[in-house]
Amino acid sequence: xxxxxxxxxxxxxxxxxxxxxxxxxxxxxxxxxxxxxxxxxxxxxxxxxxxxxxxxxxxxxxxxxxxxxxxxxxxxxxxxxxxxxxxxxxxxxxxxxxxxxxxxxxxxxxxxxxxxxxxxxxxxxxx
Numbered sequence: 001x002x003x004x005x006x007x008x009x010x011x012x013x014x015x016x017x018x019x020x021x022x023x024x025x026x027x028x029x030x031x032x033x034x035x036x037x038x039x040x041x042x043x044x045x046x047x048x049x050x051x052x053x054x055x056x057x058x059x060x061x062x063x064x065x066x067x068x069x070x071x072x073x074x075x076x077x078x079x080x081x082x083x084x085x086x087x088x089x090x091x092x093x094x095x096x097x098x099x100x101x102x103x104x105x106x107x108x109x110x111x112x113x114x115x116x117x118x119x120x121x122x123x124x125x126x127x
Contacts, residue, residue: 001028001120002036003101004059005094006067010038013092017070017078017085018051023059026098030106033098052077059083063116066097082119084112 005013006020015021025036039058052074059065062083068090070078075085088097104113 001064001101001105001116002026002062003028003098004039004062004065005097006065007094010094012090012094013066013068013088013097014090015068017055017065017067017074020055020067023055023065024094025059025062028098028101028105030102033102056081056083063120064101066092066094082116084116 003026004023005026006015006017006022007024008014008021010022010024020041022038022040024038027034027036041058042054056077060081060083064084064086065078066086066088069087070085078085104110105117109117
């Protein structure tokens with residue numbers, strides 16, 4: 001499962017989704033955590049629509065995005081693209097969130113996460 005974190009320091013979740021300058025991307029399974037890279041948002045994005053759309057394009061392969069805040073319209077657009085936004089307290093260490101997610105994947109994921117996992121497994125077996 002690909003996961004994005006809105007972060008400027010690459011160590012903690014410290015950014016509002018719409019104001020994030022970068023996202024750090026991980027692939028997370030019950031058995032491993034692999035950092036895939038960092039995406040940097042283009043400077044000088046024009047309007048709000050352009051800003052949200054450009055961020056959506058950066059994280060389009062992710063199932064979950066962690067941020068400190070997100071507006072209702074942006075959250076709705078993420079959900080339409082099958083990306084689940086999660087708000088966490090500012091400064092929350094990314095490593096801790098990765099470990100929590102890994103435990104959820106291995107034990108008792110909430111229904112929305114179990115549904116995403118099934119969908120990803122189907123897509124992977126179809127390839």
